[in-house]
Amino acid sequence: MPEVVVVVVVVVVTAVAAAAVVVVVVVVVVVVVVVVVVVVVAVKTLVVVVVVVVVVVVVCMWGGGSLSSECLTLQNEFSIQWSLTPDVKQQQKQQQQQQQQQQQRRRQHQQQNRALTQKLA
Structure with missing residues (x-):
């Protein structure tokens, strides 16, 4: 009987x-x-x-021949992602240009509205 208790306690403690x-x-x-x-x-x-580049290079160097195909795949995917990554400065310039164009349109609409208001008055 005491052995059963010990086994149950061991099983419960282990679980x-x-x-x-x-x-x-x-x-x-x-x-x-x-x-x-x-x-x-x-x-x-x-x-x-x-x-990411450092990790890929380290893994490929340490992996040797067994990882060569995986390394090529990683490098290809990385180069594709890098080429698709937009330039932040270019994005900022485009956003500034868009904001300036929107402001110019607003000014033109305001001027047109004033001109129409003056004609109607």
């Missing part, structure tokens, strides 16, 4: 310990994901690009 380990692992993974997301959002695009 609780395993559940605690799972909870700790899940919490750590969630924290890491949140930190990574915050860092990626907080830093400039260029820093993220440099980090």
